[in-house]
Amino acid sequence: MKKNDPIQEKILNAAEKRMIKFGYRKVTMDEIASDLHMSKNTIYKLFAGKEEIAKALVKRLQQQLDETMDNIEKRYEDPMKIFSGSILLLRSQLGPWFEHFFSEMPAELPGLWEEFLHFRNEKILSIRSLIEKGSKNGIFRGVNPSIATEAYLGAIKAVTNPRFLEQEKITFEQALDAVYNIWSYGIVDLSDSHVTI
Amino acid sequence: MKKNDPIQEKILNAAEKRMIKFGYRKVTMDEIASDLHMSKNTIYKLFAGKEEIAKALVKRLQQQLDETMDNIEKRYEDPMKIFSGSILLLRSQLGPWFEHFFSEMPAELPGLWEEFLHFRNEKILSIRSLIEKGSKNGIFRGVNPSIATEAYLGAIKAVTNPRFLEQEKITFEQALDAVYNIWSYGIVDLSDSHVTI
DNA sequence: CCTATAAATACTAATTATGTATTTTAAGTA
DNA sequence: TACTTAAAATACATAATTAGTATTTATAGG
Secondary structure (H helix, E strand, O other), rough: OOOHHHHHHHHEEEEEHHHHHOOOOOOOOOHHHHOOOOOOOHHHHOOOHHHHHHHHHHHHHHHHHHHHHHHHHOOOOOOHHHHHHHHHHHHHHHHHHHHOOOHHHHOOHHHHHHHHHHHHHHHHOOOHHHHHHHOOEEEEEOHHHHHHHHHHHHHHHOOOOHHHHHHHOOOHHHHHHHHHHHHHHOOOOOOOOOOOO | OOOOOHHHHHHHHHHHHHHHHHHOOOOOOHHHHHHHHOHHHHHHHHHHHHHHHHHHHHHHHHHHHHHHHHHHHHHOOOOOHHHHHHHHHHHHHHHHHOHHHHHHHHOHHHHHHHHHHHHHHHHEEEEHHHHHHHHHOOOOOOOHHHHHHHHHHHHHHHOHHHHHHHHHHOOOHHHHHHHHHHHOOOOOOOOOOOOOH
């Protein structure tokens, strides 16, 4: 793993703090600089511009996700634990970004957004092996792995679509919880079932 | 009570939503208009400008505080209930405004901020009669009402000072909780006291 | 079809932000 | 002390955005 310039990291931390709170557009370079008691020139010496900072932030976020995901997969054997751990990870790591930053991205930084979608699709596909494994072990019931993977992919795609979230007036976290619930327990409520044997 | 134009209210609601979230400066008239699917001209027909909207918002907030405060004072007899009720009211009604809007105000809208300080001082002074009442009834212990009032006023002043909040890196709610705690239970922790009789 | 009203759009002047150039300050070094 | 380096502070030019206004288009009622 490449270790980055600690000053770069500080700049990214300050930018991240503000951009999670306000999104990309409303954060100015002056604000980032003054948060750090740092000259704007120092920032421009390390980053070509505001957009470069956003790119670096997304890249760092992806690295962090990768890292934590790897740890989860290494730590646990049980596919169900990995599955729920991954969902929890997405919830906590990605959730705050969706409030402002990611919901702006498709319009403000379409190129970067495309890149992120690409990353997302790649990562989500890694769930396929997990579902196949769980299917073999009988944990995920007699579910067709291909269908399950495709359905899961579709669900996550929908949930990570800022337009959808805004339309439904729900947070990323709420949407993710719903997906997790369906995947874990199904959509039929058996607690007060009308079905009689 | 004067009943306002419902369209004005809608505009204020939209502005309030955004300005609580982003502060005064970062909210644009275009955003407010498009949130409401409304022409900017319609807004400018009802409000002279952006600053007028902020003034109306603060005025409305003050009216709401007044109203709820009156209800609390009418509903309860016990001064302690009124006291804790008032603190809780400030916490919930005023808290969200301090995150961005009020912390910007001294710099962005100094005139309006002065007005608000004036309102605050007036309202807080009404606590004097409450403390006097509580003192007589023995609820507030043998506390000098003048000193208690002045001290309380000072505490609230400090807590409603955006610069102080930023310096201490605490939220308005946290600061208010601390004041409430001191006022209710004192600052000496008797639970594990070193004082022996 | 006419009128009134407000949304949608277009526009101007003023403000603000990005990115760069210049000056000041500060800390270390010969 | 004088010199050097590096970054902060300041100033600035150009590009972009915003407040506020004027104009056009859409819509609903008579």
